[in-house]
Amino acid sequence: MSNAPDNGVRAFIDQNGGGFLDELAEWLRIPSVSADPGRAGDVRRSAEWLAAKLSETGFPTAQVWETSGLPAVFAEWPSGEPDAPTVLVYGHHDVQPAAREDGWDTDPFDPAVRDGRMYGRGAADDKGQVFFHTLGVRAHLAATGRTAPAVNLKLLVEGEEESGSPNFLELVRERADRLACDTVIVSDTGMWGPGTPTVCTGMRGLTDCQIDLHGPSQDIHSGSFGGAVPNPATEAARLAAALHDDARRVTVPGFYEGVVELTDRERELFARLPFEDEWFLETSKSGALLGEEGFTTLERIWARPTAEVNGIHGGYQGPGGKTIIPAEAQLKLSFRLVAGQDEAKIQRSIADWVAERLPAGIRHEITFWGATRPCLTPLDHPALESLTRAMGRAFGKEILFTREGGSGPAADLRDVLGAPVLFLGISVPSDGWHSVNEKVELDLLLKGVETAAYLWGDLAEHWRPAGA
């Protein structure tokens, strides 16, 4: 081992990794299941445990933040340097439900280490990924000889992510001053795979709605009236079918307006990922690929806006047949959005499109459940360059880029705080999020520690945000 900074970080991690894992296991023993009202006390205990641990780590401020629901944790460690960037790390300390009977090999709340993995609910999603920041900042200080991090470091760890973050936006709005930052770093995502370290550069947005269609005031006889009056089940089907043309592009007018198209470099970087149809079909439990013409599967799920029918219901559902024209039908639709799309405009466009397509005799209501905005980090953003460099040093490999097809609360942070969002996640697809035998790969977890340790110095050295 030389005295190069790398080795200082690695040596520190080698020395302290064992204690770090013991502490993580202690945290995983707290069953902080936010969806279970009977576990509210455990979610609070988890928040208090983390706040105490962040204090021990050295954060001058580490406190439990109350919400209208379950508590979050906030911690802050100012750099002391005048122009230092301010970074807000986001994660969550609540977990999905889990029970041994679901098919776990060991008790989900009594973590077990075997074959270089720690098994337990929350090991990857998200306690492990939150917790690597504690050893990360300690390694950063030890290796650089500093007494405070090179950046102003803040952590916000919510307690209701697995329940849909019902109070998160309110919390961020109320505490926007304390949360002010130059960039958000979300540690709640993953990498392509164990041998392919990647940085996620975007998540799709989402808006979803319900359309209720009303035809006859009650079910009527399809013999006596069939072929002469509108049928709401038919009209629901016609709407759902008309969402896509034969090239499987979404037909709602203006839907693609403003869409940030993939650059050649992004397409080329996606194409370098070791993607295999067979693996994707297995993961998606599907029998074939189908999507917008002119795009690869990864482009379709990561970078293209889409429309999906989540539910369609109308008429008779029992055994055999029933010759009715049903009184009502219902559609539940969701639209994934990408950077550049205006969700308010799209909602209006969907509402207009629906209204225009329905024939006389079909009344309808459309209800939008809300909208989550998409996130996209430009590949040439200086903070992303720092992150990629730090991760490259930790993994000793070129870092490729992914995105997420899903949607998350990260966009709320960006919108309220006005800061770009980066994703530092070290989980891999086999980690079993929301499933049985959730685990984290210990070598990857320590690579996360190492990445964090490099990142703060790199950011401080290479980035002077406009506002700083």
Add this chain to the structure above:
Amino acid sequence: MSNAPDNGVRAFIDQNGGGFLDELAEWLRIPSVSADPGRAGDVRRSAEWLAAKLSETGFPTAQVWETSGLPAVFAEWPSGEPDAPTVLVYGHHDVQPAAREDGWDTDPFDPAVRDGRMYGRGAADDKGQVFFHTLGVRAHLAATGRTAPAVNLKLLVEGEEESGSPNFLELVRERADRLACDTVIVSDTGMWGPGTPTVCTGMRGLTDCQIDLHGPSQDIHSGSFGGAVPNPATEAARLAAALHDDARRVTVPGFYEGVVELTDRERELFARLPFEDEWFLETSKSGALLGEEGFTTLERIWARPTAEVNGIHGGYQGPGGKTIIPAEAQLKLSFRLVAGQDEAKIQRSIADWVAERLPAGIRHEITFWGATRPCLTPLDHPALESLTRAMGRAFGKEILFTREGGSGPAADLRDVLGAPVLFLGISVPSDGWHSVNEKVELDLLLKGVETAAYLWGDLAEHWRPAGA
């Protein structure tokens, strides 16, 4: 009153109408609800009551016929004349369920006469219309001085029509020899309205099916996979939507092949019926008309084949949204058929059309529940001419023609017995079939008696069937 045959019939009816109505009321007191297993004994009692009454009327043969389900009644009264046509009257003695609590003004099984109407379950559907044939044949004999009817008269009164006639076809096949006839007269339909006596000349056929679509092997996340794999709810919608083109014609290849088109005379006769959109919309509980371009509403429901979505189901149906691609979706479709269509060919064509339209990755099964063939009486059939004449004498008005949009077991009789089907019904739309306060208009009921009384003589005089 003169001694003209008309007046003989009318005088007989005037004298015997009171007793006839008392007897009908007695029959209506038997709650022969075939759908209620607890009423099986009442259905049997109803059959026995009717067989006894037909014996009293003079039918030399009147017997209860067992089926695998509930009993039917058969009666036969040979004419004695060598070349007399043989007529089989069809009706049913079972009734729909009914209870005072459903909103009846009086007990549905304790008939009440008020304002020239008899209220009670079965008054119109179908006991009243079966029963008018008893007084009808007596009036025929009284007015003509005969001791046996001018035609060979048979009656078949089933006991499971309101339960979908599950054993009817089997019964007709087994008893085809006894039921052999030159024409079937179905007394289980209605007229246009009290001031517009009409004869029904056709019913549509029916074939219905269920299509089950299978996509991913379980519901999958629409964020992670949306836009890249086929969605069975979308494909179900695309099938249902593709059933009709923008002119609302059915798109299944070959669907219109062989369709017997309306003649100019039929269209002109339909157009003379006092149809009003407002009335139709009220009856259909619908807000607007919609159907195949180029046809009036009556043409659409009576003479055109149609496709209807009776049910469409797939994915999430609870409150709010759920971002899934569902594993399965289901369609229930029914197709009304008209004369000239080949239901077996159409079923194959539908099955092929479905299979061709589904993308790779969507497995499916299609199940046809069965097929009822359409009925159509040519307007120039001699038996129809007799019926129209008899009805015209009874009502003293021109008789117009209707059809029924629905489907019934009449086609089974035609197909098994090889005889054309005529419809002699005197019910009117306000009679409340299957609804509360079912009633029959007493003056129309007696016009039914009178029509039957004239019909047997007219048929014997004007028609010598080829086989007779």
